[in-house]
Amino acid sequence: MKYPLILLFAIALSCFNCASEKEPVEIKTFVEEPHSFAIPNKAYINHLDLDIEVDFDSQTIKGSATYDITNNNASEIVLDSKFLDIKSVKADGKETSFRLGDFDEFLGQALYIDIKNDTKTIKVFYETTEQTEALQWLDPQQTADKTHPFLFTQGQAILTRTWIPIQDSPQIRITYNATVKVPTELMAVMSAENPKEKNPVGFYHFQMKQPISPYLIALSVGNLEYRAISNRTGVYAETSMIDKVQNEFSEMDNMLKAAEALYGTYAWEQFDVIVLPPSFPFGGMENPRLTFATPTLIAGDKSLTSVIAHELAHSWSGNLVTNSTWNDFWLNEGFTVYFEIRIMEALYGKERADMLALIGRQDLEDEIEDLKDTPESTQLKLNLKNENPDDGMNSIAYDKGYLFLRTLEETAGRDKFDVFLKSYFTTNAFTTLTTEDFVNYLNTQLLEPNNIKFNTEEWIYKPGIPSNAVVITSDKFDIAERFLEQFLKLNEVDTALTNHWTTQEWVHFIRNFPETITPEQMALLDNAFDFTNSGNSHIAMVWFEQSIIHDYIGNDVDKNIASFLTQVGRRWYVETLFKAYKKADKVEEALSIYKETRGNYHSVTAGTIDLLLNYTSEDSTSKVE
Ligand code: BES
Ligand code: ZN
Numbered sequence: 001m002k003y004p005l006i007l008l009f010a011i012a013l014s015c016f017n018c019a020s021e022k023e024p025v026e027i028k029t030f031v032e033e034p035h036s037f038a039i040p041n042k043a044y045i046n047h048l049d050l051d052i053e054v055d056f057d058s059q060t061i062k063g064s065a066t067y068d069i070t071n072n073n074a075s076e077i078v079l080d081s082k083f084l085d086i087k088s089v090k091a092d093g094k095e096t097s098f099r100l101g102d103f104d105e106f107l108g109q110a111l112y113i114d115i116k117n118d119t120k121t122i123k124v125f126y127e128t129t130e131q132t133e134a135l136q137w138l139d140p141q142q143t144a145d146k147t148h149p150f151l152f153t154q155g156q157a158i159l160t161r162t163w164i165p166i167q168d169s170p171q172i173r174i175t176y177n178a179t180v181k182v183p184t185e186l187m188a189v190m191s192a193e194n195p196k197e198k199n200p201v202g203f204y205h206f207q208m209k210q211p212i213s214p215y216l217i218a219l220s221v222g223n224l225e226y227r228a229i230s231n232r233t234g235v236y237a238e239t240s241m242i243d244k245v246q247n248e249f250s251e252m253d254n255m256l257k258a259a260e261a262l263y264g265t266y267a268w269e270q271f272d273v274i275v276l277p278p279s280f281p282f283g284g285m286e287n288p289r290l291t292f293a294t295p296t297l298i299a300g301d302k303s304l305t306s307v308i309a310h311e312l313a314h315s316w317s318g319n320l321v322t323n324s325t326w327n328d329f330w331l332n333e334g335f336t337v338y339f340e341i342r343i344m345e346a347l348y349g350k351e352r353a354d355m356l357a358l359i360g361r362q363d364l365e366d367e368i369e370d371l372k373d374t375p376e377s378t379q380l381k382l383n384l385k386n387e388n389p390d391d392g393m394n395s396i397a398y399d400k401g402y403l404f405l406r407t408l409e410e411t412a413g414r415d416k417f418d419v420f421l422k423s424y425f426t427t428n429a430f431t432t433l434t435t436e437d438f439v440n441y442l443n444t445q446l447l448e449p450n451n452i453k454f455n456t457e458e459w460i461y462k463p464g465i466p467s468n469a470v471v472i473t474s475d476k477f478d479i480a481e482r483f484l485e486q487f488l489k490l491n492e493v494d495t496a497l498t499n500h501w502t503t504q505e506w507v508h509f510i511r512n513f514p515e516t517i518t519p520e521q522m523a524l525l526d527n528a529f530d531f532t533n534s535g536n537s538h539i540a541m542v543w544f545e546q547s548i549i550h551d552y553i554g555n556d557v558d559k560n561i562a563s564f565l566t567q568v569g570r571r572w573y574v575e576t577l578f579k580a581y582k583k584a585d586k587v588e589e590a591l592s593i594y595k596e597t598r599g600n601y602h603s604v605t606a607g608t609i610d611l612l613l614n615y616t617s618e619d620s621t622s623k624v625e
Helices: 242-248 252-263 306-313 326-348 350-370 396-411 415-427 435-447 456-461 475-490 504-512 519-529 537-549 555-568 571-583 587-600 603-612
Strands: 007-009 026-027 043-055 060-071 076-081 084-091 094-096 098-100 111-112 121-126 135-138 150-153 174-181 187-190 203-212 219-222 224-228 233-238 271-276 288-291 321-323 431-433
Touching: 043 076, 084 098, 084 111, 111 121, 174 187, 174 219, 187 203, 224 242, 233 242, 233 252, 252 271, 252 306, 252 326, 252 350, 252 415, 271 306, 288 306, 306 326, 321 326, 326 350, 326 396, 326 435, 350 396, 350 475, 350 504, 396 415, 396 435, 396 456, 415 435, 431 435, 435 456, 475 504, 475 519, 504 537, 519 555, 537 555, 537 571, 555 571, 555 587, 571 587, 571 603, 587 603
Parallel strands: 043 174, 233 271, 271 288, 321 431
Antiparallel strands: 007 026, 043 060, 060 121, 076 111, 084 094, 084 121, 098 111, 135 150, 150 219, 174 203, 187 219, 224 233
8 A cells, every 4th residue: 555654653652641632743654766856755735725826927926935844853854846946945934945946857956955853844935937837828819719828737747837836746635725917808727726706806816625736727817708517517718718618528428327336426516617718738637626628629529528527537647646756657647537538438438438548449459559668668557767757657657557457347246346446545645656556456355355367467567458458339430430441442432321420430430541541532531521621639640640651742732631730739639640750751841840939839849859859949939838
């Protein structure tokens, strides 16, 4: 289990009369952490009071972070910081000395603060800088309404330290309060209890009562509106988007009910989603109480809402039961994909769920092929020491993690597996687990009591896909494949046969074009189905991918690709398209597009594409905002 050694220090040891009045002080122990400078076994933070002002003119956040700490008799507390301007530090209200350690390109700098062995609070005055990676400051032009600027943060994996000095390890859990001052015409929202209306003087107060890991602290500031979907779900978006968003995500409350029916009560009271401008680098980010989402989910027909189910599922797997280190990332994402697909099954049936699972299965095979030179990176348990965790967190955690859990489900039987998972979430709520903690829990709670032999070690510590992986099938996908074969043979399309196809069938159909498909054949398909102008971002993305690979340039598809890459910063999409250029030996073309679009991307997307295209800052004249 996470805290094998919980030391209980009865205050009574030093106080004769008050033993019965005071709670014992509990000192947690922490495992070794490759991506944080903090030494929490000496002193760790429990609660944050953030007091900041968001200044759009200078594009900085400035203010203070005050922490309540648990002090294990330490003379120093160590925080993480990166690209922050630390002004001064106080310990229990008195100025104290501090120093910054050597700079590491991924981890930033340790912030060493001198304390006394009985220090209870520290306060850091600081300001963000131009290089701060978590923040993306957007001009009105980059927003939906085009009238106001916008700011959002992205903390996962190790970027919270770039906007708040903090012990930035997922093992740390803190509650927080925040006071945020923003321009009066804008609204601020956080991963906390949120306002539903603008404050006339631009002052916002937030409270997160449940302890969360620092990567889940999030802030967004823009010209926002709120719409309730039910008494505990709702959406935030800019005015021009709010109706569409409300309509697209109208099933949120049903998703929440389905999730609770599976694995227990929702722990965070409210579940809202904010739809951000299109440069947001993820499909969704599970910030507690307020999922951050890309507008590319707004397809008009609710066909891409499995991402919302995914982020909701993180309310259990990730936010409630958290990976201890980024090497255990699959515990967050593998469980979440499994849970996401179970929610989708509960709402829309097994057929849709299995289509989603099969799309993931194909992603897994593609990823294993891409990683064939570094097979160890296809293990579930990773070793990301000395690496940027963000570069090592690939889709193995998601899709192999899913397949592992689904194989376990089918081996143990769904009833037993569901009882196991529910108790896993309840027993480990508000703690962090390593992979080894999980294996121990699995053995003692599921496998041994039911006498099940299972190759857990192979799944977790070996590369590739074990041979006992369940085989998932879909009649609808088989039909789509036959339709493709027929077309390739006859060069004719019978559009009547595809009338009722879902997004998932289209995606499967397009992704399975053979190497031999010709640009002429793609033109026939495009003329029949108008993929080049698809309003569905997933369909458009896979069509653009195939267009790049197969040299299709009809219907001005290249213009649409360039404008897609200019507007959309969702990393998975952008990366897929730039990978396609690389695969098709069109790196020059990719670089000439990237030079134009890079300035629109958040640092996490730019970081990934820099690596993919070997793009160095000497090539760059534009800074990543
Ligand atoms: N927590 C992740 C996003 C993330 C991963 C941020 C790694 C930073 C580092 C989020 O829950 C996620 O997985 N988003 C996916 C959606 C999903 C349905 C697979 C995405 O953005 O595409
Ligand atoms: Zn996720």
